Amino acid sequence: MKLLTFHRLMGFFASLEEEWDVRLPIRLPDGSRALGSLADGPPSLQGGPLPAKPTALFFPQEEPLFTATDQGMHSPSPPDRPLLVAGLPPRDLACLGFMDRFFSAPPRDDLYFNRRQGALIVGLSGRCGPGGALLPLAGGGCDLEMVLDECGWLLLPYSQEGARVTAELPEGDGEERVARLREEAALLDDSDQRLLRRAAELLRLERVPDSFWAEIGDRCIACTGCNLVCPTCSCFGIKDWRFSEVVERNRLWDSCQLEGFMREASGHNPLGSEALRTRRRIHHKLAADREKWGEISCFLCGRCDAVCPTGIGIVAVMREMVARF
Ligand code: SF4
Ligand code: SF4
Incomplete structure (x- = not known):
């Protein structure tokens, strides 16, 4: 176990920049927090999950699939330096794990792994949640978990690369400190996890009537915020752009809350109402993914509830569902 004092934090990440494209939570001039580089602002590791999803670093909102000219087709190259992404709380790490499994299923998504392969991931835990929670x-x-307690950061490497990048830091006798945090964490309220399992079971048993989805769907204004912030949303559409003699094919995130999401060329739309689209958003995470991938694909990161302007993020909907059915 390694130790990192508060005043050495900045120097530690700066020393990694030669080898890695370092991204970590930073504080922007307007006071908000975002994933950025040290040149964009001071590190801001405390405060819990960031508003934007970290998986966007590997699956960005828009990216070229290939360009085509008279000379042939060209695929994007991997980045010059691998990414080092620091600051993922445990639930974001779970989301990233799901996306890794999702994109590695045949056919493997080479674009995703162009960035993901070789990337070093640094998780965050301990007293660095919102308000010090x-x-x-x-x-x-x-690869490496940074655990915060009252005295500083304790660094736990889980991979060879995690151990290598912390090799120069002082060793620390932090086992007791980590054990204390684990004991305290075991007493934390896990009612959201129970809610998730109960809601998933209600959907599996088909106990939620269509009238419920009509009611919830009526409240959706199709702003797509829930999909844009969700670290496990992976739907995308394809667009072709032509610039003179070059054609570029891009993929862009799509949203299951949009009317045209599943509309077919014939005009038939299997998700032709807000009720069906809202049902799909929740059912997909809690039931369909569980059936297909063996796991629920919501890890309760909290983003869709924080961003939804009409109060129908997944936790709000699950609460209503469980209370009523
Ligand atoms: S809480 Fe919402 S945004 Fe977060 S993983 Fe679940 S569905 Fe996605
Ligand atoms: S954030 Fe809320 S209002 Fe916006 S699309 Fe999603 S469910 Fe609808």
Whole structure:
């Protein structure tokens, strides 16, 4: 286990920039937090999950699939330097793990792995949640976990690369400190996890009537915010652009809350109402993905509830569902 004092934090990340394209939570001039580089603002590791989804670094909102000219087709090259992405709380690490499994299923998504392969992931836990709240330790799912307690950062490497980048830092006797945090975390309220399992079970048993989805769907203004912030949303559409003699094919995130999401060329739309689209958004995460991938694909990161202007993020909908059915 390695130790990192508060005043050495900035220097530690700066020392990694030669080898890695370092992205970490930073504070922007307007006071908000975002994933950025050290040149964009001071590190801001405390405060919990960032508003934007970290998986966008590997699956960005828009990216070229290939360009085509008279000379042939060209695929995008991998980045010059691998990414080092720091600052993922345990639930974001779980989301990233899901996306890794999703994009590695045949046919493997080469674009995603162009950026993901070789990337070093640094998780965050301990007393770095919102307002200093305790985030339970991840215990894996990353190369290196940074655990905050009152005295500083404790660094737990889980991979060879995680151990290599921390090799120069002082060793620390932090086992007791970590054990204390684990004990405290075991007492944390896990009612959201129980809610998730109960809501998933209601959907599996088909206990939620269409009238419920009509009611919830009526409240959706199709702003697409829930999909844009969700770290496990992976739907995209394709657009071709032509610039003189070059044609570029791009993929862009799509949203299941938009009317045209599943509309077919014939005009038939299997998701032709807000009720069906809203049902799909929730059902997909809690039931369909569980059936297809063996796991629920919502990891309760909290973003869709924070962003939805009409109060129908997934936790709000699950609460209503469980209370009524
Ligand atoms: S809480 Fe919302 S945004 Fe977060 S993983 Fe679940 S569905 Fe996605
Ligand atoms: S954020 Fe809310 S209002 Fe906007 S599309 Fe999603 S469910 Fe609808």
